[in-house]
Amino acid sequence: MKYCIANWKMNLTIEESVLFTEELQKKDLENHNTQIILCPSFISLKDVKKSFLNSEIQIGAQNMHHELEGPYTGEISVKMLKEIECEWVILGHSERRQYFNEEDIIINDKVNTVVENDLKPILCIGESLEQRNKNETFSVLEHQLSTALNKNNIENSHLIIAYEPVWAIGTGVSASINEISQSIKWIKEFLLEEFSLKIPILYGGSVSSSNCIDIGEIDGVDGFLIGTSSLDVEEFYKIYLNMNER
Numbered sequence: 034m035k036y037c038i039a040n041w042k043m044n045l046t047i048e049e050s051v052l053f054t055e056e057l058q059k060k061d062l063e064n065h066n067t068q069i070i071l072c073p074s075f076i077s078l079k080d081v082k083k084s085f086l087n088s089e090i091q092i093g094a095q096n097m098h099h100e101l102e103g104p105y106t107g108e109i110s111v112k113m114l115k116e117i118e119c120e121w122v123i124l125g126h127s128e129r130r131q132y133f134n135e136e137d138i139i140i141n142d143k144v145n146t147v148v149e150n151d152l153k154p155i156l157c158i159g160e161s162l163e164q165r166n167k168n169e170t171f172s173v174l175e176h177q178l179s180t181a182l183n184k185n186n187i188e189n190s191h192l193i194i195a196y197e198p199v200w201a202i203g204t205g206v207s208a209s210i211n212e213i214s215q216s217i218k219w220i221k222e223f224l225l226e227e228f229s230l231k232i233p234i235l236y237g238g239s240v241s242s243s244n245c246i247d248i249g250e251i252d253g254v255d256g257f258l259i260g261t262s263s264l265d266v267e268e269f270y271k272i273y274l275n276m277n278e279r
């Protein structure tokens with residue numbers, strides 16, 4: 034199975050989100066080898082889910098609180114997501130790490146809550162440019178993975194890892210084929226050795242219809258987490274089509 038995941042971040046109103054889903058539904062989405070997952074804002078989730086009730090398209094949240102309930106003003110719980118039949122949750126996105134001080138230890142709690150409550154985590158990891166320039170890429174990935182997955186019941190969790198080098202996100206310039214290939218290979222080997230896990234690894238960071246074929250051909254890339262290019266239904270669909278044609 035390949036994954037084509039849209040991370041809309043803080044974009045698209047409810048109305049715009051529903052319009053997107055209506056346009057997407059008009060297209061031929063018959064290839065069952067690629068799973069589309071749309072991750073709109075919290076307030077659009079329910080409406081987006083409603084428009085996909087009889088479809089194979091799934092939805093994901095962009096974040097979640099690790100506690101089940103309580104005095105956490107402004108937060109969303111796993112129960113609330115389950116109630117609207119949200120299947121997936123993006124965790125540890127670099128923007129959450131950078132702007133909301135999310136640390137690996139909190140991400141670990143979140144992975145735990147998601148897994149224990151039968152939702153599916155999309156865990157984002159990736160190095161900054163500074164870390165890459167200091168040759169710290171693999172040690173950063175190792176730290177992020179081993180902390181976030183520590184003491185989790187992840188064997189049957191449908192966990193997906195998205196490798197997203199921070200410096201390639203939203204810049205219009207993706208990481209090179211070589212850089213992606215090395216990191217994905219390292220992540221696969223590490224997960225197998227340390228956790229006996231063989232799970233999908235996606236790439237994210239300036240994926241577009243013009244680079245998705247080359248990146249998708251890299252050995253071990255099981256799909257994409259797409260930000261900017263997922264906001265335009267035609268561009269997103271082109272990426273999905275290119276994945277299907279391979």
Ligand code: PGA
Pocket residue numbers: 040197201202203204205237238239240258259260261262
């Ligand atoms: P981008 O975002 O495609 O705009 O680089 C990817 C992401 O942050 O998930």
